[in-house]
Each structure stands twice: as structure tokens, then as C-alpha cells.
Amino acid sequence: MIEVKKLHKSFSGVEVLKGISTSFEKGKTNLVIGQSGSGKTVFLKCLLGLFDYEEGAIEYDGKIFSQLTEDEKRNLRAEIGMVFQGSALFDSMTIAENVMFPLQMFTNQSKSEMEDRVNFVLNRVNLEDAHNKMPSEASGGMQKRVAIARAIVNNPKYLFCDEPNSGLDPKTAIVIDNLIQEITDEYQITTVINSHDMNSVMEIGEKIVFLKDGLKAWEGSNKTIFKTDNEVVTDFVYSSELMKKVRQMYIEEKQ
């Protein structure tokens, strides 16, 4: 479980996060949503320790991140898997080498054990035949799946995904969403996903935190988001014609 308490973060005097408090439970897909510029990526980077913050605290299963020693931070980070928006695969390595990388860095496994594990996770993300391809030879969807495979190869306790569906067609985006949810359930990982994709919200939003201008504007789930009267949320959720029609149908059904 990850707990965030009154998180404040500024850049050059401009406050980007204005005291966000929330928690992310184990075994659930937790979505952080909001418009571009709402502070989602900064929030995620603070969780990961890539940005220092001025005030507040982040607790990983009771351990306050800012109070950990460098070694303890390094050990904690070895338990974190991250899927970046642009996949962030190492372009000088093949797909198999990318996935094997965390094992080489943090485990004492033999080469055959590592290869077995890489085969297993690549099969798990349906990339059985992509071992020797370079990242540049893979499609956007494949790159995302490789990034997920790399993130889970070392059995992480926490999985972070920054807009895992950006740049993907709707069908592939659903495949990626479902894959993340399956993996979260299967390995009981605490998963935090940054997204502004409403499909993801509906598909896998077991917990949703809505950010607006650096503040938490709403918190709920995919079951409650369509029932809320919070104007900030409804304005975001029903911004497309399709979603407006879905809402109309929901209201008519209710009447």
C-alpha cells in the first residue's frame, strides 16, 4: 500500500502540487486522472522519487520514502516496476536484453535462470517471437508490452504506469489495460496508472483519483465516477459527444 500525505511540489516558485493526500491499495489498479497540466506526471515522479518535494510524505507500506537511507531507497526501488509514457526501452539492447536488464542488475541468477524468466514474462505479454528484435523494430503496442514485461520481470511490489495507452489505437489500448489489470490481480501488486483515457477509467479504474490544478478534486472508482455530481469531474468525463450520450442513456435508464 502507498500512502500520500499533503504532498506539495513547486517549480521556480509555481506550485504544481498543492497538498495532495490519498492512498493506493495493494492488488488494485489505481488510476490518477486529470487534464494535461493537472500535475499527474509530477505527482507520479514524486512517488517514484525522481522529484524531491517541499512538504508532505510518501509511505511505501509504512516506510516514509524521504527518511530512507540511500541504500534503503535503492532496495525499495528494486521492488518498483515502471512503464514510461514513451516506453523508455534501452535502444542499444534487444527486447530480450531489455527485459533481462533488471535481473542482471539486482539478482544473482544464472544466465539460464534469467533466460527462463525472460521467456516466461515475454510469453505472459504475448511476445513469444520478439526476443531478438531491437526496440526500433517493434510497434508502439509491442514496445508498451516489452516495457510491461521489463517492469514485472523482477516481481515488483509496486507498478507505476505513465499514460500506458498514449499513442495506441483503441483496440491495442484495451489489450494493454487488460494486461495491466491481470498482472495486478495475479501478482497482487500495488499499481498506479496515470491516464486521461476514459476507456481505461471504465475498464480498469478500481480506484480513481482526479487531479485538477494540482489538487485532488475527486476520489472514487469506475462504478461511482458516472454517478458523481462533482462539476469538475463531469466536465472532464463528459467532454466528448459519445460520453454525453452515455450519460443521457444512464439518466433515462435511472428515470
Added chain:
Amino acid sequence: MTYLSNIGAYFLMIVEMFRKPTRWSVMKKLILKDIDDLIIGSLGIVAFISFFVGGVITIQTALNINNPLIPKYLVGFATRQSIILEFAPTFTSIIMAGKVGSFITSSIGTMRVTEQIDALEVMGINSLNYLILPKTIALLLYPFAIAIGMFLGIFGGMAACVFGGYTSLEDYILGIQTDFQSFHVIYSFIKTFVFAFILATIPSFHGYYMKGGALEVGKASTTSFVWTSVVIILLNYILTDMMLGR
């Protein structure tokens, strides 16, 4: 103020580069890859330039020595001194600042832009150690490339001399043997080690701390070339004054 802050950040980067070392099994592969990319991959251009610049030095020296009282073997002597003392260590390092320096800045800068450095940090890896230390160690072999440059420069001078008819082979060989001081070669290699460290770290600094996108990667490469060259020229003066000055 920005310059001072950048100088401070550069030295902090060097200190950080030696902390939290990457596993030797991984580091070994990175070093070998960087030796291939930075040293082996540069031998062709170093050899080509050294050979022809050696030839040009010989021709120009021969054409300027037209006084019959000056012995012909001075052509070989002047070529050797020019190549060992300045051309091979300094001039080649400026060329390498363009070739190797731009490669280092653009490759690390692209990793920054595409969040690959963030990926390393999230995994708990000291990205400075992982990215920059192997390049610094690989460039310890840089004097090897310079030694080849010295040999080919003197050889190029000999070829120009003989085939251009500027002086005889015997005079040229006598010239390159005349008043040889081994300390000049030591001085040259000491400079080369210092330049190798500069060639690895300044371009890495500009790539690692760059901000922005693809356009900024290009700008960072240009800035890195300028600063690497400036520092090499300044250190060349300081080291020469320290080791050869009165």
C-alpha cells in the same frame, strides 16, 4: 553565475560517478562496448588525418628551409617534434572532441529525452556511474590511438618526403633520430590521459544535464564540442608550461 554553477555541477557529477558502482559483470560489457565505439571506431579517422597532416608538415617545413646552411635532416626533426609534442595529442584531441564528444553528448542526451535515464534511476541504478564511468575507463586507451597517430604522422611525413623528392630517406631518418628526448613522449602521453578524461566527462555532462527535446540534443552537442575544445586548449597551455616551461 551560470558558469560557476555549471562548474560546480560538473565536479559533483564526477564525485557521484564513482558512488554506488554498477555490478562488474555489467560494467565489463559496457567498457568493452565503449572501447569499440570510442577507440576502435576512431582509429580510422585518427590514422587518416595523422598520415596526411604528417605529410603536410614535412612539405611545408621542407619548402621553408631553402637556406643551404641548414641541414636537410631538420625536415625529419621538425616533423617529429611537431607531431609528438602538439599534433598527435592536442590537434587529434580537438578532432576527437568533435567525433567522440558529439557521439557521447547525443547518445546520453537522447537517453535523457526518451526517459531512459529516468528508467535507470527508477530501478535504483546510479545512472552517472552506469553511463559515464565506462566511457571514462574506455578512454584510458586513448593514448593507444594517439601512439598510432604519432607513428602514422611521422610515416606520412616520410612518404611525402621521399615521394615528393623534398629530401632523401636517409636525411629524414637521421632527422627523426636526432636529439630525441623520451620525456617528450611521456609529456605527450600525460597530456593525452588528461584530455581523455576531459573527452569523456565534459560531453557526458552536457548530455546528462540537457533539458528539452531533439533540437536541444543538437544544441547540447555543439555546446559540448565548444567547451571540450576550450578546456583542452587551456589545459594544453597549463600542462606545457608546467612540464616544459622554465
